[in-house]
Amino acid sequence: MTDILLREVDEGIVTLTLNRPEQRNPISESDMIDALCNALEEADADWSARVVILTGTGSAFSTGGNIHSMRQGAGLVDQSAVRTRYNYRNGIQRLPLLFERLEIPVLAAVNGPAIGAGCDLACMCDIRIASTKARFAESFVKLGIVPGDGGAWLLPRVVGFAKACEMAFTGDLINAYEALACGLVSQVVEPEALMETTRELAKRIASNAPHAVRMTKRLLREGRTASLSAILECSAAAQALSHTTPEHAEAVTAFLARSAATQPKA
Numbered sequence: 001m002t003d004i005l006l007r008e009v010d011e012g013i014v015t016l017t018l019n020r021p022e023q024r025n026p027i028s029e030s031d032m033i034d035a036l037c038n039a040l041e042e043a044d045a046d047w048s049a050r051v052v053i054l055t056g057t058g059s060a061f062s063t064g065g066n067i068h069s070m071r072q073g074a075g076l077v078d079q080s081a082v083r084t085r086y087n088y089r090n091g092i093q094r095l096p097l098l099f100e101r102l103e104i105p106v107l108a109a110v111n112g113p114a115i116g117a118g119c120d121l122a123c124m125c126d127i128r129i130a131s132t133k134a135r136f137a138e139s140f141v142k143l144g145i146v147p148g149d150g151g152a153w154l155l156p157r158v159v160g161f162a163k164a165c166e167m168a169f170t171g172d173l174i175n176a177y178e179a180l181a182c183g184l185v186s187q188v189v190e191p192e193a194l195m196e197t198t199r200e201l202a203k204r205i206a207s208n209a210p211h212a213v214r215m216t217k218r219l220l221r222e223g224r225t226a227s228l229s230a231i232l233e234c235s236a237a238a239q240a241l242s243h244t245t246p247e248h249a250e251a252v253t254a255f256l257a258r259s260a261a262t263q264p265k266a
Contacts, residue, residue, distance in 0.1 A: 005035040006057070012050035013202045014043045021058025027117055028065040028076060028092050037098055044104045050206035050213070053198055054125060055109040061134065062118030065092075067143070076148075088148050092117065096150035099124035100221060103214035105205055109198040110134040110176075110185065120147060122184075123154040126217065129201070130176040130185040131194045138164070142171040157224055159184050209247035 006017040016039050018025035020032070027033065043049045056062055065076075076087040099106065108125035113135040122128050122136070138155055140147050147155075147168065156164040159182045167174070176188045189197045205213060215238040223231050242248055 004032055005039060007039055009049070011203065012048060012206045013053060013199060014039075014046075014049050014051070015053045015055070016040075016043075018054075018056040018062055021056075021060070023066060024058065024060035024063040024113070025056040025118070026064060026066040027062050027095070027121055030091060033091055033094060037094055040098060040102060040106070044102050047210060049104060050210055051202040052104055052106045053109055053195075053202055054106060054121075055111055055195070055198075058112070059133075060112040060118070061108070061110045061114040062121055063113060064116030064118040064120070064139075092149045095121065096124055096154065103218055105213060105217055107198055107202055109194050110136075111191065111194055113137075113173075115139055115173075116143075117147075117149045117151075120149050120151040120154050123151070123158045127201070128179075128185040129187045129189065129194065129198050130179055131191040132176050132188060133191050134176040134179065134185070134188075135173050136167075136179050136184060137171060137173045138167040139171040139173075141169065209245065209251065211245050211247065212242055215242065 004019050006015075006019050008015040008017075016036070018027065018032070020026065027036065040052065043052050076084060076091055078084045078087060105127070106125045108122045108128040110122055110128055110130040112131065112133050114122045115135070115137045116139045119136045119138055138147065138151055140151070146152070151168070152164075155167065158164075159167070163182045166172075174182075174184075176185065179185045180188050187197065219231065219235055219238060222234060226234070
């Protein structure tokens, strides 16, 4: 792991921190994409890891793409449009595809501005908690480009179609409380409380049976695009697996013991 992405593990919680504060944590460069993909895949494959927290160093969560790399011949942008298409598909577009495959829950602790691809990165996560200093913008049109990282798929599923259109067509910034009102984030807290609040939520998730949590996430993700009949079929299969796990047996035994202890004695 390079120092552009910091990794910390504590009590089954993996904290990944984007660490290019001087550039406001862009995610479009190949080394950052590789680092993020590798760290997330490692966490997903580790059964001792229960939850991932994603955040940024410095004043920003992520300002998305590096504007200095948007000129032709730099970064993802090649002199050839065909090559640029290839660069997007094999570069930043790896991230939304990976997030959609992950079974481990991912929480975003949005410490500051999440702009463009940074806003979309937050949308890739399962839950978002924002600092009062957070700002969000689907700002691609401000640069004369479109959401090349999947934002047109991600954002409407988080905030609804009309609000996604408003954000994407205007590129305007919204503050943390506006993000809370439209469902982009689930909590807004003071900056000094952000990581503690996010960790407390992560601990509550981590305290549950890992197999059940991961399979529940899979069902919720699939439910966004699958039919009811398909989800019911997947749910039946996942439930059959759940009934065989030791965590389920232990939970049922503990519940019955508590229930027996509270019953009035004859």
